[in-house]
Amino acid sequence: MSFPRLIRVLSLLAGIGAILWLVGLFVFIEHVKTLDAAVLDADPAPVDAIVVLTGGSERLSTGLELLVAGKAKKLFISGVHPSLTLERVLAHHPVPDDLRKCCIILGHAAESTQGNAEETQNWLAAEDFHSLRLVTANYHMPRSLLLFHAALPDVAITPHPVAPDSVKLGDWIAHEGTASLLITEYDKFIGAQIGLWMGL
Secondary structure (H helix, E strand, O other), rough: OHHHHHHHHHHHHHHHHHHHHHHHHHHHHHHHHHHHHHHHOOOOOOOOEEEEOOOHHHHHHHHHHHOOOEEEEEEEEEOOOOOOHHHHOOOOOOOHHHHHHOOOEEEEOOOHHHHHHHHHHHHHHHHOOOOEEEEEEEEHHHHHHHHHHHOOOEEEEEEEEEEOOOOHHHHHOOOOOHHHHHHHHHHHHHHHHHHHOOOO
């Protein structure tokens, strides 16, 4: 194959790849929107544990509300900074003392979503729990579910996405911050899929 022809073939492949990536991005965002709709006005079924992934105050508030409502035996907060104590984490959240003492556990080991899955796996095994409700941001949920299902194949996982006010899903193209966030998360989602496929 001549060099000019090789360049044309590579350019064509790059163009096809870009189109597939763009179509996948729109599919990804529409999927995130359906996750939101799945829990809207729903009455969550009880599970063994609620797992909250750190990264936004709405996530913790949602997890605590579910625990107080009796929707799980315990709440596990994964990815907490090692310097933070339970008292500091709950400083602005009114939680009954009995729940503080028995049923809210901090995980300090995770530094990534993969780490969240591994940390949760270890904790669930120690507790002999087999079902969980996963609480994280809506845009973060697809990658979280992918990695959690891979790490916990025998655990029933129910997604409970939180919709941050700063993420404008309905008109994301018009909001630069939201568009950048979704594109970054989509690329991470693809990276996680490739990593699992390659056994990394």
